[in-house]
């Protein structure tokens with residue numbers, strides 16, 4: 307088996323969290339990094355609404371100018387049908403919304419990955435980690451598989467799980483995910499050809515089964531997402547086009563803006579539950595992004611959190627690997643917990659604003675949430 311030159315930090319997952327971590331290490335240390343990503347960034351990525359509070363981080367990563375020159379769309383207006391049947395236009399539903407951007411998500415994630423390479427990091431695309439072993443005396447040997455069938459191994463001093471919401475690597479290393487719900491997002495992309503209607507950019511509309519989110523993407527398509535619980539989706543077969551469309555037709559404002567649109571591809575079902583790991587830092591591993599903590603899409607916190615956690619973890623790793631100090635790693639863990647606790651309070655507050663269907667299971671679950679024991683190991 308071919309052996310790749312050792313690196314200081316191996317990052318599994320090249321989403322926004324993993325590439326932000328890699329880029330921070332490349333820019334602000336001499337540590338060597340490798341990012342292992344299973345896709346080529348051509349597959350569909352969901353989640354695109356970010357707050358303008360991301361801009362200082364992009365500046366820190368030295369990519370703000372290229373971001374502003376790319377095909378992302380400023381958002382000035384968000385409308386919500388939430389708590390009553392009328393349309394309420396305002397700058398934000400959650401405070402994070404504000405004047406932000408709608409990302410061309412594939413382009414954004416790919417741009418971050420290219421920057422890692424540009425700044426000296428290694429990037430292995432279409433590559434998955436098959437197995438890993440902890441080396442005697444510390445560090446890791448990873449066995450990697452390229453989609454062509456080629457296998458190779460890579461040794462690193464430190465391992466990062468940036469694989470997204472399922473936290474597959476961290477769970478194998480003994481971390482437990484404290485899950486507070488079973489939310490899923492069922493997304494369709496609608497194509498209107500040359501007839502894109504002139505309506506507001508983002509619309510949120512609550513229904514007894516959950517809520518709809520729709521947004522005009524920079525590529526001219528309308529992204530329409532049904533957010534519900536996995537058991538409701540299964541009972542009502544809402545992952546199937548016909549049932550999904552029937553439910554859509556009952557959401558007055560959302561269905562109005564979808565009229566004339568053609569489904570571009572099949573529906574995309576993604577987990578959207580909130581969770582946090584009981585511990586995200588081990589002896590020589592750390593977890594970032596959705597893998598460490600993930601949020602309800604209502605908050606639009608996911609991308610911002612993923613990138614911030616990536617850069618904070620990188621700074622903590624620089625201190626740990628160069629100066630053998632653990633203070634920032636401990637701060638990283640407690641920061642995750644503080645952030646998640648305040649997120650849970652905010653989430654409850656926004657769900658409690660909707661009182662029309664308090665007896666419907668989706669809403670009942672959200673107004674009678676049991677706080678999950680963050681920090682309990």
Ligand SMILES: Cc1cc2nc3c(=O)[nH]c(=O)nc-3n(C[C@H](O)[C@H](O)[C@H](O)COP(=O)(O)OP(=O)(O)OC[C@H]3O[C@@H](n4cnc5c(N)ncnc54)[C@H](O)[C@@H]3O)c2cc1C
Pocket residue numbers: 318319320321322323324342343344345352353354355356433434435468469470471490491492493531576577578594595596597603606607608609610612
């Ligand atoms: C329906 C829905 C709507 C959302 N809307 C928004 C929104 O409007 N705004 C917002 O901020 N957030 C939103 N989010 C959340 C946002 O998409 C995530 O928070 C963000 O993508 C997390 O980034 P990440 O890098 O941690 O994980 P991911 O983006 O999931 O990236 C993980 C990467 O790891 C790779 N990977 C996984 N396993 C392996 C493996 N074994 N080997 C190699 N590579 C691997 C994957 O291919 C992927 O590239 C939404 C989420 C959902 C589900």
